[in-house]
Amino acid sequence: MLTPRRRIVFALVWLAVLAGAAWWLGATLQVSGDLRKFMPQARTPAQRLLMDELGEGPGSRLLLMSIAGSDPATLARQSRQLQQALAANPAFQFVANGGEASLDAMPRELLPYRYLLTERYDQQPLGVEALRAALDERLQDLGSPAAAMVEPMIPSDPTLETLAVAEQLQPAGGPQQRQGVWFDKAGTSALLVAQTRAAGFDPTGQELAVGAIHAAFAAIAKGSGSQLVLTGPGAFSVEIGGRTQAEAQWIGTLDTVGLVLLLLIAYRSWKIPVLGVLPLASAGLAGLAAVALLFEGVHGITVAFGFTLIGVVQDYPIHLFSHQRPGLSPRLNARLLWPTLATGVVATCIAYVTFLFSGVDGLRQLAVFTIAGLATAALTTRLLLPALIDPAQRDFADSPRLAWLWRAIARLPRPRWTLALLALAAVAVIALRPGAFWENDLSKLTPVPPEALARDAHLRGELGAPDVRYLLAVQAGDEQAALQASEALRGRLDTLVREGALAGYDMSARYLPSEERQRMRQARLPDPLYAGAMLARATEGSPFRPEAFAPFLADLETARTAHPLRPSDLVGTPLASSVQGLLLDQGQHVTALVSLVGLSRPETLRQALQGTDAQLMDLKEASESLVTAYRGRVLGALGVAALLLALTVAIALREPRRIARVLLPMALTTLLIVAVLRLFGVELNLFHLIALILAAGLGLDYALFFDHAGDDRHDQLRTLHALIVCSLMTVLVFALLGMSSIPVLRAIGVTVTLGVVFNFVLALLVSREHVEEDAHAGP
Template identity: 30%
Template sequence: MHLPSNWFKPRQFALSWLLIILGLVGLFVYQANTKGVLPVETNILALLPDNQQDKVAQQAFDTIANTMSDKVVFVVSQKQNDNKKLINAVEQFSFGLKELPLFDSVTATVSKDQQQAWGQYYFPARAQLLTEKQQQQLTSAPEQQVQLVLQALYNPFSGVTGVELENDPFLLFRDYLSGLTKSSGNIKIENGYLTATVDDHKYIVITADLAGSSYQLSLQQQLPDLTALEQSIQKQFSIDVQHTGVIFYAAHGTESAKGEISTIGLGSLIGILVLVLVVYRSAMPLALALLSITTGLFCAYVLTIALFGSIHLFSLVFGASLIGVSIDYAFHFLTDRLNAGTKWNSVEGIKQLFPAITLGLITSLIGYLGMLIAPFPGLQQLSLFSAIGLTAAYFTVVCWYPLLARKPSNYHVIPAQRALSQWLLVWQQPLLRLVLPLSLLVAAVFGVTQAKYDDDIRQLQALPQALQQQEREIKSITGVGGSQQLLLVRDNSEEGLLQKLETISHELDQEQGFGGFQSISRYVPSQKTQQANYQLVNGLYQGQANTYQKVIQQKQALAKLQPYHALTIESFLASPISETVGFLWLGKIDNVFASVITFNQEVDSAALSEFAQNNGATYLNKAEEISTLFAQYRQRITELLLMAYLAIFLLLLPRYKVKQAFLIVLPPFIAGCAGLAVTILTGVPLNLFNLLALMLILGIGIDYTLFFAEQNKQGDHSHRESTLLAISLSALTTILSFGLLALSETQAIHSFGITVLTGIIVAWLLAPLSQLPQYHLHNRREK
């Protein structure tokens, strides 16, 4: 990196960088006025990529996710089975829920009007609505329907009235309506309440719709009020209240991330402050270190919001660890200042450091920006956040430090100089230079061969046991659970789609193990089915009229069959009864009509996928889809990582030649393998994030070897101890930053932290390997 002697102009550089920062301050003020000071995104789904190949599938997922995520389910029960006391508790609890601004609507009871809405909607079309069992019976043995009517009339609990018998002589309609409720699990309507009975124990279900998204911080902050209400009701009535909903998981994730940001950010900052004060013993280095950190994080924050519109909490967790990396260049500058003593010249100092820190920045950016290959918005945001922050810290050192640190340091002693010199002398031993790296490499490679991979996307989310237990219990009580598994069905016409849904629904009923499911065709049969049903009922009226009069002993002739009244999707969606299932119908997307079938419980993915293929449907499971993508990109990033090593090696080759370029790249490679091996030994399965950790180990670790190699290049050995000190300080802050990630409750972040922690330690340990031994340099000069 050959530059003219007068290339560096301190004042011009400082002014240019100041103008850029002032421009970003202006942008920040604009963002604060338009988006708020903290436009933080907490939705875990925002980290995931859209399905660009199948827009219908993506819309299906978005619709279901939005419908399910903004609901909360409460289950109230009492141990003594005191029905009156339980109802009083539910009434007061539901009143309290309605008073909370957290909810837009609360449903504790089903009014008579709501119950009658079903009958009112379907009654005019009762002659064309039959269950599958009724279809079979009217086809093969229509006379049996007369006997069923007779049994109902003589059954005192059947509740058959003269009005019903007049309007529906063969009692077909009541069976159809009761059939619609089968998919609602264990939930029944009793005295207007949604109840479920399990082992003679009664539960009352209350549902509520949030007044916004589950991921809104303003709503999550209201959850303590809900908790206080639940505890008050439980204490007053001696009842149990359980709840489930996405908002509880989202709030836990938000609080967990905030805690991790505080731990990582504050821990890193305190560690850096202590190190700076202990090593440099002056306020000036401390102020400069804080300037680098603040500028880097500020630029990363502002530009990330400018590019993405908001910043994800996940990026902030990782971004907090950037504190330990952004200080690296400052350490090298400040340590050289300390080592130079009264001979310090800030301009010459930055000129001497410039080749090494510039190559260090480039190689680090290769590591960070390598994450851009993954089509995950969260990873892309994290990548750019880190790259921008590191670049801003670099320019702060290059442009501002020479002016701000012109005066020599008052303290001119390198701490632990003797220990540093001894450590460097140890690395002059040929046996150590061969045995230690080779031993670590063999052990690490052996560990890597034992690797097991788990690409489950759910590793990105901390799932507390208490919430999971409540969710399982509510699913068991109600018989209904929010499965993420969907069947997407499409056709060129509404009628064709409804017929297809009917066929698939029939096949699902025949299969074992799929359990309950919801399909719009159960509520709106196709016109073909309605017409066929109408013909069957018409045949029943014509063929069994005489028998009916004799058996039922009815004097009046049967009333004529009512006219055909077609039910349509449009009329169903316009009716209030569609509120609970209308989301299943997606309508027209990309010139095709689409609908989804949902399942009440988790079913075998392989069996459902095979069923979908055999029946012309598309199996959708967002978690499995993303997990598959994780596996694919884990393989791609492995290839990219090897390409990055090769690219860096070729970049270094012209300046350092083959042997030293190899010795610069080797320590980060061994460090990466060691990081994976230790992660495997802790029993944590590997995933995409561990390979992203290797990118960072490469980008950060190669900085350490570059500074030693640059000293060999310049023939300057007076800075060897100060270089090792700066590298050690950098390693300590990076270990502190990324090592704290290992404390995360989220498994993906936890394993990422372990890998980086181990890798940076090994990268620091092996960094002197890139410095050629003195005897080798002496022989090379003689030649």
């Protein structure tokens, strides 16, 4: 046994190692928020499209804004100022408000290509009459308030084709314009939309973008009373992150205070809370280190759920503390407890090993974290912690209160048929309770408040944003074939718009026609000789002089002879994001997407698409099928885990009666948890299933230690003391999680809290040895 001085040195060395590990992890660990890591491999085209859209698609990068609270003129001015401020920020690919800034969609070097992008001359070529009518309109413009904007454009663009193309490039079904910017239908809110460079599930990038918006608006709206509403996936992720951090702080504070008080009351020593933290901290850091070494980054859910392992690993040092007694060295105490402790650890780890073969990266991370954490906590409790424990001055088996409680428990009848009836009742509730059993809707796992979702839906409707459920997809061998295939759909889609089955649509070919379409337009442009004659005739009798339009003639000739635009020519321009978001190069093939607005009759659209290569993708259906596939894998893993766990216990205990007494409380608890959740109308999701494994691990520990106590009354009392402390600490941790507003944490918290209560009671009733001669004995 170490001297007090050496124990202090040993503890400081342990703490130094932990501090060094924490520093290394802080410098190297990358935390990811990409939910795709917790999704199974996509198998159908719709599922693959859904996964792409979730993480990298333009929809996940959109931030929607509205400014209200001032008069329309002020709102329009603030909209323009905010657009200009954000457009200069490198965090954004584009920022649009429907105003003059939309001209930026056509960079100066691409201006001659306006005659290849415009649709105005597809039916009637540019000729003398069309040009003369345009010049007459320019005369009127020069006498209007728009003269300052129009006059510089006339020499190179007398038809204002730049404005026509800019208007054409606005999102389909966009909002109304007032005072040169977008407004909602009521005319009380100015609207903007921004697309971030950071992916939707890049929390750092989204936080920077959202912070930039709020900072710019605060400077612009200072003293005006205007208010900003900001929605979109990025805004939601930032809000969720802030709320999660706030909840983690108050839950962590209450947990820490509660656990310290509980340990002080239970053991009446300030050293116990300090020593008990060492195996827990070692477990958490070991789990993170294992994930950091085996994976490129750790998912935030892995970290959040992994640290709930405190519900299991905290039990290990507590059993050591509660079984300590005078005359028994801490090392011998740990050696006596080790077979039981090791059985529980191995069985629980085996349950998580099955996740390594789930095919889901997030579950593999969770398995590695858990196995490393549990093993480290158990080994440090067995090998290191005893060296720091002072020799015991008291035996918890001598407690009069504990003895009274044990006598009361001993009077309880041993349940037999009542357990069967309880199981039958639970099965009846599970089978007969109306309502859906499984939660397949991913959106219900979001902690975004309903009012925030309602604001987002309202803004999307006002901005004419595309439906988030339905999407058309056309696959082709290359980009040009995909553009041509999507162009071929326009006639059918336009018919549906006229019939009211569809409010609008958007496709990459709106922004960048196929090379075939561009060449067709080139062939209809006048050659230099004809263009000069056309211009001379159009200016006859007008104040305009033909020689003033030399830039116009130069642009016409450039458009007529230039190589058609390709997607690669748009890199670095605002058009690039619009085209890339709807034209996906997936290596062996290219998919052209058509986003839909206001689709009211999907079946009518499916019928209209017959005979084409286009497919109507139902992303809601794809997400549900993905969740179903995921759940199937998890349930399969759970089934294998249950068999391996039972086999581990059977090998360790060998006696059928002992095996049944250990496994029965855990199995019945799992059944009761599901029944209670069903009784209260809770639809089960993935996180309920994972929490069931954690609850099963707790129940296994409780039953194993009651079995370990055997018929020794004093050992039974020490076990009772340890399990009371363990269960109270676990209930404290997970009950607070169950109060969280984050659905994932709430699901885990409620499930494990129910598991602790049921496991403790059933382990007391089923797993403990009943000693008749001690039932009425004194302390």
